[in-house]
Amino acid sequence: MTVEHREDTELATQQLEAMGRTMALDLYRLLRLTRLVDESITEMQRAGTVGFHIPWTGTEATTIGAATALQSEDWIFPSHRYGGVALARNVEVATLFHHALGTSGDPSLGRQTPGNFGHAASKIVSISSSVSARLSQAVGVAHAAHLKKEDAVVLAYMGAAATAGNDFHAGLNLAGVLRSPVIYFVERKGMDDAPVGTVAPFGEAYGLESFSIDGSDVLAVQAAVVTARDQLIKGGAPVLIDAELKGDPLQRYKYTLEEVGGLSASLLQEMDDSLAIEVEAARDTALASLPATTETLHQHVLSQESSKIEMHLS
Amino acid sequence: MTLQGTDTQSDAVGTVNMTMLAAINCALREEMARNQDVVILGEDVGINGGVFRATEGLFHEFGDSRVIDTPLTESGIVGAAIGMALYGMKPVAEIQFADFIFPAFDQIVSELAKFRYRSAGEFIAPVVIRAPYGGGIRGGLYHSQSPEAYFCHTAGLKVVIPSTVSDARGLLKAAIREDDPVLFLEPKRLYRSLKDDIDTNDEGIVPIGPARIARNGSDVSVFCFGAMVPVVEEAADRATEGGIDVEIVDLRTLAPMDTAAIIKSVRKTSRAVIVHEAPRTGGIGGEIAAIIAEQAVDSLSAPILRVTGYDTPFPYSLEHIYLPDADRVHRAIEEVTHYE
Numbered sequence: 001m002t003v004e005h006r007e008d009t010e011l012a013t014q015q016l017e018a019m020g021r022t023m024a025l026d027l028y029r030l031l032r033l034t035r036l037v038d039e040s041i042t043e044m045q046r047a048g049t050v051g052f053h054i055p056w057t058g059t060e061a062t063t064i065g066a067a068t069a070l071q072s073e074d075w076i077f078p079s080h081r082y083g084g085v086a087l088a089r090n091v092e093v094a095t096l097f098h099h100a101l102g103t104s105g106d107p108s109l110g111r112q113t114p115g116n117f118g119h120a121a122s123k124i125v126s127i128s129s130s131v132s133a134r135l136s137q138a139v140g141v142a143h144a145a146h147l148k149k150e151d152a153v154v155l156a157y158m159g160a161a162a163t164a165g166n167d168f169h170a171g172l173n174l175a176g177v178l179r180s181p182v183i184y185f186v187e188r189k190g191m192d193d194a195p196v197g198t199v200a201p202f203g204e205a206y207g208l209e210s211f212s213i214d215g216s217d218v219l220a221v222q223a224a225v226v227t228a229r230d231q232l233i234k235g236g237a238p239v240l241i242d243a244e245l246k247g248d249p250l251q252r253y254k255y256t257l258e259e260v261g262g263l264s265a266s267l268l269q270e271m272d273d274s275l276a277i278e279v280e281a282a283r284d285t286a287l288a289s290l291p292a293t294t295e296t297l298h299q300h301v302l303s304q305e306s307s308k309i310e311m312h313l314s
Numbered sequence: 315m316t317l318q319g320t321d322t323q324s325d326a327v328g329t330v331n332m333t334m335l336a337a338i339n340c341a342l343r344e345e346m347a348r349n350q351d352v353v354i355l356g357e358d359v360g361i362n363g364g365v366f367r368a369t370e371g372l373f374h375e376f377g378d379s380r381v382i383d384t385p386l387t388e389s390g391i392v393g394a395a396i397g398m399a400l401y402g403m404k405p406v407a408e409i410q411f412a413d414f415i416f417p418a419f420d421q422i423v424s425e426l427a428k429f430r431y432r433s434a435g436e437f438i439a440p441v442v443i444r445a446p447y448g449g450g451i452r453g454g455l456y457h458s459q460s461p462e463a464y465f466c467h468t469a470g471l472k473v474v475i476p477s478t479v480s481d482a483r484g485l486l487k488a489a490i491r492e493d494d495p496v497l498f499l500e501p502k503r504l505y506r507s508l509k510d511d512i513d514t515n516d517e518g519i520v521p522i523g524p525a526r527i528a529r530n531g532s533d534v535s536v537f538c539f540g541a542m543v544p545v546v547e548e549a550a551d552r553a554t555e556g557g558i559d560v561e562i563v564d565l566r567t568l569a570p571m572d573t574a575a576i577i578k579s580v581r582k583t584s585r586a587v588i589v590h591e592a593p594r595t596g597g598i599g600g601e602i603a604a605i606i607a608e609q610a611v612d613s614l615s616a617p618i619l620r621v622t623g624y625d626t627p628f629p630y631s632l633e634h635i636y637l638p639d640a641d642r643v644h645r646a647i648e649e650v651t652h653y654e
Contacts, residue, residue, distance in 0.1 A: 075401075109434040120436035125400065128424050128432070136390045137425065140397020140405075147353070147379050147403070154397075166417070170390030177385055300435040301469050302570070303493035 065221025132165025203240030215243030
């Protein structure tokens, strides 16, 4: 299936109408919020306040489009550029700043490098810095949901570089063999970003259905993931989505809202201004927080503290 | 070979004389019957029953959704097992030989061992990985290795190695009930060479952690595990003939290690020998020696000696030279006893 680049406005009109004004605006809110949080963390990283940050500006459509197309029972394996997934799942804005700053308010207690965000209550799996390792884990979660006969799917994001990793191939192979309800979502900047120019043929090779979409069009991303999810719930083949980034997703959706949706620029500007205040407040909350205490260093290694650990403490 | 009365499958009830392999099969069957979330996955574990037949009969008894044949991808097997565990299932992944665990090293070390820690307890992945390990079956370089030290070095994993038929059943059952990931290394040399009576009406759980005093003694402590335990027992028998009373400590769990049992034994005998199949350098024997040196150096009457595999890759035709045998262990026992 190919979802074409949306030059015409017909599909956008249909989608916006189906969504309604409130949801259409909320989609804009999430895109803008994701952008603002990234800009703020990037600024702190450049000032030396945040130790590490992989910027995610430009990836908002894939982040928000896919995450909002899923249901709350679905699991997400994010990528390092996907902080917005947490926002789409209603994680507090301050939590992302706690994570970036490694405070005691970070779900990982400041153990994870910024960008490796996880949040169990939101079914956002804690990821490592190994870019393909999560891809075989994703098929395991999906297969478990399938075995338990629960209507949940798994979406695993990756940048195109991860398609060269071992577990990209292990994961797709297993997904194809087990026919597990998993969506592999590859984001790439252009033809040169993937090892062999494109990634869709990998899906076909392993028995997955491949979608090629415009990754800068949030409505196209949303539509593709809704379709993929519906197919998986009905027992269809696992899906590989090849999303090419082609421009600024935020400006593009803003343009669609104004030109197709008939919303005024001033309305959107008001929203931008109020979100900026919200983000600033969230940042300040995290900046005022302390790091996790020294005692936490030895927690959560195993289910119970082992004698080995006690010995090192003594 | 027939399905009934094989040396690998044990679905009989009551007191049954069984091999270690049958005890492992028995533990898997019992835990699968007890807990619907227990699933087995690996290469040829289903219809075929596993390369050693450890999972024989389970596919037919529990079906293809509980016993899953996978493609030949160790990384994928462990990765998928992690995902299933994250979702609340209890996967028991089989790696056909411990020698083939290295493609899954990243999944085990960087993922499995770190999920609890990196999510501050929000995500846990209590996977059991079973893998036959060790030499003595003419398996050559890639069917003989003992990789336990790599994994003991990784915080967040438990590493368990049984040496008896009842421990194989009891420790595996305990591993499957753990909330932590467990690497369960099976001494394949003992799979069919050991037999013992097992009362299947008894749960027979052996807790993970405590070492086992395989033999009480007063002169020398020998620390060992897995397939080296019978070798040490033979050496100890010879030492007894020479008037040396040997204590054998079967560690059973290498991580976390029962340091209290090690120190208690050394304080009693004042002499320590450590035996393992893996190469000496960086082996778990060095860790045991360090524990003794840190906590009981004042009670030692002799240097701590290690009897181990050599610092070479595992050889095919010379494995009888490479592997510690009763002669080498006996010589070490003599040496620490007569040290002045």
